Amino acid sequence: MIIGITGTIASGKSTVSDYFIKQGYEVIDADKITKELQQKKEVLEEFREIFGEEVLLENKTLNRTRLREMVFQNAEALEKINQIMHPKVREEFEKRKREHAQEKIIFFDIPLLFEAHFENLCEKILLVYADREVQITRIMQRDGSSRELAEKIIASQAKEEEKKKKSHYIIENNGSIEDLYQKLSKWEEMFNENCRSGRK
Structure with missing residues (x-):
């Protein structure tokens, strides 16, 4: 099964991918x-x-x-x-x-999954999202960008609400890495249980 990992900039997609790599899954990174x-x-x-x-x-x-x-x-x-x-x-x-x-599960980390119309490559889509102010702060801290540029970058991507409607799973990432890993652990447990029972 191919599961696409996507989300807007500074939402934490890479951190999510890192988690699954640590768990032993194959992750194909579109940016790389x-x-x-x-x-x-x-x-x-x-x-x-x-x-x-x-x-x-x-x-x-x-x-x-x-x-x-x-x-x-x-x-x-x-x-x-x-x-x-x-x-x-x-x-x-x-x-x-x-x-x-x-591999039973392959994750495809692709930031612009919807913009590139790559949905048909994935059987399921996992969306990572963060509140707009959190995104702006992360971009400014990570890239040394101005607030104006950070806002322009966010505005250039597809609207998050539309992405949510098209996604099968949604992970909110406004907190720490520890909080995110806890959510992913619970999601992984739920997903594997659903796979075993045939629900997915």
């Missing part, structure tokens, strides 16, 4: 796949052709800071990036899924 793919020569060439030389650093790696600026300045830039990356991420995910076909 994306970064690995963006190191490939042919992918960098696609970025250069579309966005120009300014998206490459002197060492010919991707200038992520400049790319991020482009996205916030122009919505079309994000669409172009998605056109380059989404098919490649999907293909790599399918490959890794086949490599771990013996």
Whole structure:
């Protein structure tokens, strides 16, 4: 079974993934796949052709800071990036899924699961969410961002209420890591019990 882990920025998706890795589950990380793919020569060439030389650093790696600026300045830039990356991420995910076909449960950590229309890759979806003020504080502390930028980043993602409607399981993460791990432990116990009884 493929369970997608998603949520808005600074909701705690990575912490949730870390928990399941510690429990011995296979977790496929879409962000890591994306970064690995963006190191490939042919992918960098696609970025250069579309966005120009300014998206490459002197060492010919991707200038992520400049790319991020482009996205916030122009919505079309994000669409172009998605056109380059989404098919490649999907293909790599399918490959890794086949490599771990013996696993009963595989988690797919993908922040923009709904925005990328990857729902059909998952049998169940686990949404991690945090209140907006908690998200803003975490972004500012983690990235050193201004409040204004943090608010823009949150606003650029799909609305949380819509994500909740499309998800099978919802985990609230406004507290400490210890609180989150307790919730995940209870969820894991409930999920496994439902699987054993055939309810899921």
